[in-house]
Amino acid sequence: MLEVNGLTKSYGGLVAVSGVSFRADRGETIGLLGPNGAGKTTTVSIIAGLLSADSGEVLIDGRQVKSDTDPVKLKIGLVPQDMALYDQLSARDNLTFFAALYSISGAKARQAIDDALNLVGLADRAGDKVGTFSGGMKRRLNLAAALLHDPEILLLDEPTVGVDPQSRNAIFDNLEALQKRGKTLIYTTHYMEEAERLCDRIVIIDHGRVIADDTLQGLHKMLPITNVIAIELDRVDGFAPEAVLALPEVKSAELSDGTLRVGVHDLSGGAPGVLRWLTENGHAYHHFSSEQPDLETVFLTLTGRSLRDSK
Amino acid sequence: MIPFLALVRKDLRIFFNDRKAVIIGLVVPIVLASFFGYMFGGQGGDAATSKLAVLVIDEDGSDISRSLVSSLAGDKNLDVKPSTVDGAKEVVRKGKATAAIVIPKNFGQDAGRALFTGANKPEIGLLYDPSHKMELEMVKGILSGAVMQTVSKEMFNGSSGREMVNDSLARVENNPEIRAGDRKVLRDLLGSVKELNERRAAEQTATPAQGSLSGGLTMPFETHEEALTSGNNVAYNGYAHAFAGMGVQFILFMGMDVGIALLLLRQTGLWQRLRAAPLSRTMLLGSRTVSAALIAGFILTAIFTFARVVFGVRVLGSFMGFVGVCIAFSLMTAAFGLMIAALGGTPEATRGFSVMATLIMVMLGGAWVPTFVFPPWLRKLTLVVPTRWAMDGLDAMTWRGFGISEALAPIAVLLMFALLFGTVAVMRFRWRAEG
Numbered sequence: 238m239l240e241v242n243g244l245t246k247s248y249g250g251l252v253a254v255s256g257v258s259f260r261a262d263r264g265e266t267i268g269l270l271g272p273n274g275a276g277k278t279t280t281v282s283i284i285a286g287l288l289s290a291d292s293g294e295v296l297i298d299g300r301q302v303k304s305d306t307d308p309v310k311l312k313i314g315l316v317p318q319d320m321a322l323y324d325q326l327s328a329r330d331n332l333t334f335f336a337a338l339y340s341i342s343g344a345k346a347r348q349a350i351d352d353a354l355n356l357v358g359l360a361d362r363a364g365d366k367v368g369t370f371s372g373g374m375k376r377r378l379n380l381a382a383a384l385l386h387d388p389e390i391l392l393l394d395e396p397t398v399g400v401d402p403q404s405r406n407a408i409f410d411n412l413e414a415l416q417k418r419g420k421t422l423i424y425t426t427h428y429m430e431e432a433e434r435l436c437d438r439i440v441i442i443d444h445g446r447v448i449a450d451d452t453l454q455g456l457h458k459m460l461p462i463t464n465v466i467a468i469e470l471d472r473v474d475g476f477a478p479e480a481v482l483a484l485p486e487v488k489s490a491e492l493s494d495g496t497l498r499v500g501v502h503d504l505s506g507g508a509p510g511v512l513r514w515l516t517e518n519g520h521a522y523h524h525f526s527s528e529q530p531d532l533e534t535v536f537l538t539l540t541g542r543s544l545r546d547s548k
Numbered sequence: 549m550i551p552f553l554a555l556v557r558k559d560l561r562i563f564f565n566d567r568k569a570v571i572i573g574l575v576v577p578i579v580l581a582s583f584f585g586y587m588f589g590g591q592g593g594d595a596a597t598s599k600l601a602v603l604v605i606d607e608d609g610s611d612i613s614r615s616l617v618s619s620l621a622g623d624k625n626l627d628v629k630p631s632t633v634d635g636a637k638e639v640v641r642k643g644k645a646t647a648a649i650v651i652p653k654n655f656g657q658d659a660g661r662a663l664f665t666g667a668n669k670p671e672i673g674l675l676y677d678p679s680h681k682m683e684l685e686m687v688k689g690i691l692s693g694a695v696m697q698t699v700s701k702e703m704f705n706g707s708s709g710r711e712m713v714n715d716s717l718a719r720v721e722n723n724p725e726i727r728a729g730d731r732k733v734l735r736d737l738l739g740s741v742k743e744l745n746e747r748r749a750a751e752q753t754a755t756p757a758q759g760s761l762s763g764g765l766t767m768p769f770e771t772h773e774e775a776l777t778s779g780n781n782v783a784y785n786g787y788a789h790a791f792a793g794m795g796v797q798f799i800l801f802m803g804m805d806v807g808i809a810l811l812l813l814r815q816t817g818l819w820q821r822l823r824a825a826p827l828s829r830t831m832l833l834g835s836r837t838v839s840a841a842l843i844a845g846f847i848l849t850a851i852f853t854f855a856r857v858v859f860g861v862r863v864l865g866s867f868m869g870f871v872g873v874c875i876a877f878s879l880m881t882a883a884f885g886l887m888i889a890a891l892g893g894t895p896e897a898t899r900g901f902s903v904m905a906t907l908i909m910v911m912l913g914g915a916w917v918p919t920f921v922f923p924p925w926l927r928k929l930t931l932v933v934p935t936r937w938a939m940d941g942l943d944a945m946t947w948r949g950f951g952i953s954e955a956l957a958p959i960a961v962l963l964m965f966a967l968l969f970g971t972v973a974v975m976r977f978r979w980r981a982e983g
Contacts, residue, residue, distance in 0.1 A: 285824045306826045315824040317817030323558070325565045337554030338825040382821065 238263045238421050239284070239390055244293035246279055253279040254445040257293070261438075263389070266412075266422040268436030270429065270532060276445035277425035278318060281394045284423065285315045297390065311339065314388030316380050318395045318425075324368035328359055328378055331367055332385060339386035346385070353381035357411050373404025380411060390421045397431065409434060429532030441536060448539050456535045462488045462500035465528045466508055469496050471521040480518075484510050497522075551827055552835050559839030573798065574850050581794035581851065584916075585787030585859060599624075600683050603631035603639060603648040605673075612656030612702045619694040620649070626690060640675050646683045647676040649691060659699045660712040661719075703741070710745045713738055785947050787859040792942035793915035795851045796877065796935055799844045800910060803881035804902045806840045807888030811895040814978075823979070833886055833974060840882035841875070848874045865945040869955030873941035876962035880934050883969035890976040914939045934965040 239261040246253045254276040261267045269277045282288040284295050286302045294301055302309050322331050329350060336346040354360040357377035367375060380396060393412070397405045412422060412435060426432055432439050433453060441449040441456075449456055457463050470476065470492075478490040481499055486507030489500035501507030504527055515522060564570060604620060606613050621628040631639065636648035650673030658670035672691065676684045703709040717738045720731055813819050822832060855861035863870045892898030910916065912926075913935025919927050930936040941958030944950040 282820070285820070287820055287823050305823075306828050308826065310824065310826040313824065315821060317820040319817030319820070321817030321821040323562060323818070325562050326558075330561070334554050334558045335821065335825075338551050338822070338827060340550045342550050379817070 238265075238298060239423070240294075240296040240299075241280070241284065242294050242296070244280060244283055244290045244295070246276075246283060246288065246290050252445050254283075254290075254442075257442065257445070257447055259440045259447065259450050261390070261421050261423060263421055264416070264419045265438065266416055266424060266436045268432035268439040269423065269425040269442055270427065270432045270439050270536075271425075271442035272427055275427075275442045277427075277442055278394055279445075280442070281315075281392050281423065281425055285313055285392055286310060311386060312389045314383035314386065314391045316383045316391065316393045316396050318398060320375050320379055321382065322367045322375060322378060325366065327364050327366050328354065328370075329363040331378065332382060335382045336385040341386060349385045349387070353384045356384065356414060357381045358407060371404070373400045373407065376400050376404060376408060377411065380408065384415075388420075390423065391415065393422060393424045395425055395427070397426070397428070405431075429536070432532060439532070441532075441539065443536075443540050449535070453532075456532070457529060460530055460535060460538055462502055462530065464501055464504040464508075465530065466499045466501060466504075466511060466525060467496055467528060468499065468511070468515065468522045468525040470515075471523055476520060481511060481514065484514055486510065551825070552831050555827075555831070555835035556839045556842070559836065560842060563839075563843050573802070574847065574854075577794040577798040577847075577851055578791075578854050581787065581791040581855070582859070583790075584793065585785075585790035585855075588786040588790060599627040600647075600687060601627045601629070601645040602687060603629055603636040603645050605631055605633050605636055605648060605650045607633075607653050608651050608655040610654075610656030612659060612698055613651045615702065616651060616655075616694055616698045619698050620690065623690050623694070625686065636675055640677050643677055643679065645677070646680045647674055647687045649674060649687075656699075656702070657712065659695065660703055660709060661716055663699055663703055704744065704748070710742070710749070713742045713745060717742065785859065785861055787855055788861045788947035789918060789939075789943055791851055791855040791859075791861055792939060792946065793910075795848050796913065796915045796938050796942070797906075797910045798851075799847050799878070799881050800884065800906045800935070802844060802847060803840060803885035804888055804899075804906050806836065806882065806885030807892065807902065808895050808899055810836065810886070810889035811892050811898055814889075815895075829974070829977075829979060833977065837879070837882040837886060837970065840885055841878040844878035844881045845874060848878065861946060863946055864949035866950070866952035866955060867945075869950070869952040869959075870942070870945035872952070872959045873938065873945060873955050873962070876959040876966070877934075877938040877941075880938070880962045880966040880969065883966040883973060884934075886973035886977070887969040890973040890978070909933055909935045912936065934962055937961040937965075 241260065242258050244254050244257040257276065257280050259267065269280060271277050279288065283290045286305070286307075297309050297312050300309050323334070326334070332350040332353060333346060336342070336349055341349060350363075351360065354363050357380055359374060359378055359381065362370070362374065367378065370378065376396060376399075380393075383391060396412075397408055400408070409431075412424075416422065416435075422435070424432070424435060436453070438450065438452050439456060440447055449459065451459075473492060473495055476492060476497075478492045478497060481487055481490040481497070484507075486501045486503055487499055487510075488502055489498075491498050499507075499511050501511070508527065512522075512525065602620070604617050606617055617628070617630070620626055629645075631648060633648075633650060636645070636650075639645045640648050652670055652673065655670045655672070658668050662669040672695070674684070674688070674691075676687075703712065717735065720726060720734045720738065723731075726734065852861065852863075888898060888902045892902070912930045912933045913919075914922075914930070915935060919930055919936065919939070922930065937958040941955050941962070944954040944958070948954075
């Protein structure tokens with residue numbers, strides 16, 4: 238559906254993206270994850286035809302966008318990071334205008350607008366001016382405006398920036414509905430929980446380069462530990478966590494607030510051994526659970542820097 | 549076509565949705581044009597506003613000085629009020645009067661004598677506002693005519709004139725500096741005047757005064773004034789030029805706003821959305837040109853409709869020519885706005901630069917004051933300014949009342965400017981957001 242091959246873009250001496258490549262199959266959701274300034278928006282802008290790459294190519298169904306009016310652009314819907322709405326017009330008038338940009342008018346436009354408004358839950362506010370909308374409502378309408386021409390690929394550039402948790406969840410619901418309709422989503426974010434919830438595959442970009450491109454499970458496998466077993470002990474007096482490190486599969490062990498946290502490379506192979514060792518050595522426990530490391534950990538492992546603190 | 553119409557319609561809707569801005573955008577030029585039109589002669593050019601305020605201080609109080617004051621007061625170009633020297637100085641300094649005329653003591657006597665002998669000419673004081681030097685020359689001209697008429701009238705008719713003729717005869721006889729030959733001629737001249745005065749006095753006793761010199765010496769010609777407007781009995785309407793000027797100015801500002809708005813738009817997600825759609829660059833800029841031109845046409849129509857209804861401004865020439873000039877100017881303005889967007893850097897910096905450029909174009913185009921007050925070299929220079937052609941075209945089609953042939957050159961030049969600005973805009977427009 239979408240192939241991005243070796244995109245490079247520089248502004249003067251600043252390299253914004255360097256050799257970015259990835260692909261998205263039909264119905265797949267790809268997360269472009271990276272800190273601010275990593276090159277996510279530049280990549281999306283090149284895919285949407287807003288910027289020209291210094292080198293590399295973008296193929297949509299095997300075809301490059303050759304001109305401003307290339308019909309291939311009809312396959313793409315863009316949800317810009319900045320709000321792209323006219324506050325002075327009503328929600329319906331906004332959508333009527335954006336539909337007309339794709340030569341959609343009359344009954345077909347009305348149907349497309351109704352569908353989009355229903356999807357984002359704004360049908361009851363269709364006649365109200367956008368200037369009266371909350372930030373979350375504007376974000377949802379911003380999404381609706383990109384759906385009118387029924388694009389196959391949706392480019393979502395940080396579509397939840399600046400919205401409250403309730404609106405964010407509403408947008409996630411909208412996007413999941415679009416996934417069910419078979420849309421291909423390219424979703425840029427620096428919120429790892431968003432990528433974890435929505436994306437089939439995650440492309441991690443840092444300093445304009447792709448440093449990882451895999452499923453969530455695949456990314457986890459890059460880590461020295463795949464799971465952390467958290468065991469709440471009955472008593473911690475005299476317990477030395479270092480003793481657990483001698484067990485096979487155990488990569489780390491630390492004790493804090495009565496909870497022993499043991500990192501293992503393989504949960505099914507490591508967890509039974511740890512629990513058996515505790516029982517055999519008289520360390521009773523009353524609860525245990527396992528946790529997967531999150532993308533923050535992945536990013537930290539890959540770059541040596543925290544995702545949120547990266548510049 | 550659907551996207552193009554949608555783009556134009558959206559611009560128009562956004563413009564008209566902001567009703568306060570629309571009303572202010574129309575009211576301000578109308579108020580300013582009404583003011584300038586009133587100042588430049590209103591509906592006929594003989595309104596009270598065109599009279600010069602002049603103060604007169606009569607320190608003489610003679611028949612001649614009183615007659616002079618009366619003559620000045622009767623002039624249609626002056627608004628004469630009596631005053632004192634100190635009072636006049638204060639008023640003129642404050643700019644509330646153009647000039648003050650001080651008629652000195654013994655003016656009547658000295659002026660009468662000086663008329664024949666040239667000696668001891670009295671000095672009439674003129675206190676004037678230095679910011680009104682042009683009007684001062686007009687006051688001096690009117691004063692000269694009034695003094696000549698008043699003094700000569702008294703010399704040839706009045707009782708004091710007879711006394712002064714006798715006195716002058718005695719002085720001629722007793723003045724050793726006058727050569728014998730000159731003395732004889734002056735004696736004959738004054739003797740003839742004396743004889744004429746005595747005959748007049750005798751006739752006046754019998755019948756009321758008549759005769760060629762009963763009114764004194766006057767200018768040996770009169771002017772026939774005819775304002776060359778669109779036709780006979782059509783008075784000049786100063787509002788026509790003022791409304792054209794203010795219309796041109798505010799439409800240019802609207803064009804500038806279009807350019808700034810485009811610069812601002814380029815920084816927003818809306819621009820990304822427009823660029824992501826399958827729209828050509830020609831359509832994006834072309835639709836903006838058409839919508840801006842339509843808004844400009846609306847402003848011109850509204851302004852001239854007001855001028856027609858309230859001040860009787862009419863298109864006395866070709867209506868088609870008038871419409872043609874309006875359309876050409878509207879297109880030129882729209883292209884000017886796009887050029888601003890193409891050449892501008894940040895919106896803030898561009899705003900300052902384009903305000904300056906707009907004001908210069910308005911000033912040199914004759915929108916504030918007619919270009920005939922410019923020096924000749926500047927008048928020639930302003931031919932490179934599009935607003936000059938717009939003003940000339942609108943003046944020609946409104947109060948000058950010319951046919952469509954006089955609109956063709958302004959229309960052609962304005963369209964050429966539109967093409968030039970449009971070409972620069974398309975070539976230099978930075979389509980990519982990164983600039």
